[in-house]
Amino acid sequence: MTSLHIRNGRVIDPASGKDAVGDVFVADGKIVDGLKGKAERTIDAKGLVVAPGFIDLSARLREPGQEYKATLESEMAAAVAGGVTSLACPPDTDPPLDEPGLVDMLRRRAKALTRARVYPVGALTVKLQGEALTEMGLLAEAGCVAFSQANVPLADTQVLWRALQYAATFGLPVWLRAEDAWLAKSGVAHDGEVATRLGLAGIPTFAETIALATILELVRATGARVHICRLSTAGAVELVRAARKEGLPVSCDVAVHHVHLCEMDLGYFDSNCRLDPPLRSARDRDALARALAEGAIDCLCSDHTPVDDDGKHLPFAEAEPGATGLELLLPLALKWGKAASLPLSKVLARITSDPARILGVALGRLAVGTPADIAIFDPQAPVRVSAETLKSQGKNTPFLGHELQGKVRATIVAGVVVHEA
């Protein structure tokens, strides 16, 4: 195996609180405290930040079944170009990840590419139809780290209750979006001023809080470990805060778009702002950004969803929801951190050690003996977001044309340099 010497970088390890200029050594795919003899490869990281590789709790790779939107190759290239070394992929593929064989195949395909680590999230119900439970135990053996309905609502509360009971029996984590299927039905935008002005069907904020209150009550009843995905409202933040204070085993995340954008960004029906959950009011956005800074929201994810032009060149309500995000995770995290005046270490925690904790993996840190997943980046270097520069097959992002900061210079997975720029 190769050995690596990363010299003179600003080494930031949020897990240990380390933030100092120094060297990082890698041997046999792991971080070590020094090398005997000369490293096979030396990377000069002067002026750059050396951090744990980023961990993204939601990135759609579109395989199997939706290869016209993206392929494993294109999206894994996008991941490492964005410094993402581990990602969890939601089960809303075609067919959904509801069978051990599919999960196994996805993991093998991903592994063969030797890029980022892929953690499949299994379907909670068969075909995500919200009726029958999947073989969660077998799926977990095949490599599923959690179980989820992705963005497909589970309308039947009885099924949700049983699913949480069953998952709790085996200690399996369940990741859920909080959205009431009936209240959100046919809605495409935040039920507020902008939707009213544009004549778009609204999704009220209480579609999220009512569903969340239901989930929390079921957590109380079952003791299931639940992670709430993609909060979008200030009200939901308060509910999660109270639940944690009470000691419930819940955690939560927010997507990068929702700490930066709000309903106003829809402009003149910009279908790149058609997202699930919808962009909400400026007040909600500010509450999310603040809660993420305070740690009331555990981590930040890209909610990467590549959509092709055919899916976006449609009237707003008909456009497919989602935005590409793997390559924007770092720049948008830095932008959020800057606006919140946070130290870099705290910003990086939200995309390294915090999601690692939720994923339950010994990654997201630079401790000696842990796998050498590392991102080396220039936090000041400008990044212009354009269809040409994005490696993802999806060019759909509300940030198209924006100038951001934070360029990944090198990405290392298990001691192997998988990306350099």
Place this chain on the structure above:
Amino acid sequence: MQRNPQLNEKGELQHLLSIEGLPREILLQILDTAESFAGVTEREVKKVPILRGKSVFNLFFEPSTRTRTTFEIAAKRLSADVINLNIAVSSATKGESLLDTVANLSAMHADIFVVRHASSGAPFLIARHVKPHEHVVNAGDGRHAHPTQGLLDLFTIRHYKKDFGRLTVAIVGDLLHSRVARSLIHGLTTLGVPEVRAIGPQTLVPKGIEALGVRVFHDMRAGLKDCDVVVMLRLQNERMRGALLPSAQEFFKHYGLTAEKLSLAKRDAIVMHPGPMNRGVEIDSSVADGPHSVILPQVTFGIAVRMAVMSIVAGN
């Protein structure tokens, strides 16, 4: 914020997509131009050569009789060639995408696309993809906008009331689904109407509509008090099937315009309706056909207003 996509770099009207965001001067220019065309429609030879040699494509992705017909008449009176496409029963059902349909028609050398679509914002998407010399006129998109209807409403109000500066205008009924209401509200506030009221049950008044500059009333009698103009909206039958309203009878009792309720408005109040009317649902026949009603003149003015819009965009 992006530039308003309806205006060219000189700030002139390139497309008419929505009344929102249009400066007062442009609204007045349209109304004044319509005034000059009103005479044409009364003449024996009802034609002017302004759009001679130009092609107007009526692109209706949603069925419509009245709006399509008045656009057709307006275009013909401007001497344009008119092509009517009822897409609702052709390309769309064959799976062709909206932009492909438009690209194909554009290849047939269109000058103006008149677009009606069931999805809010569809004309904006089309306007972003047409060639620089082509113009898009929104003939109604989802719940979003129906700017020529809004303009003909403004034209009607100006015709009967002269000065916008001291009026109270009430818009009654299903505001939630109404593109007509949204367009009219923007027009009225832009032209300086001091009080615009929205009257309807909570289920049919969309959230945050106050931000558009209207006062919301749930009690129709209170809302009609001292109004100069009463605009009744069409209530579509399908609204009665869901959880929005219990029945047409109950709606009529609370929000239908009767002579008795109208008596609360000013004595010289005018009553408008974008059509087609549901007599006995949102409006009583005695009012629809009564002395306050200006519903048929609205239709006549609609032609002049659409002539004005097409001649102005084609000239920019």
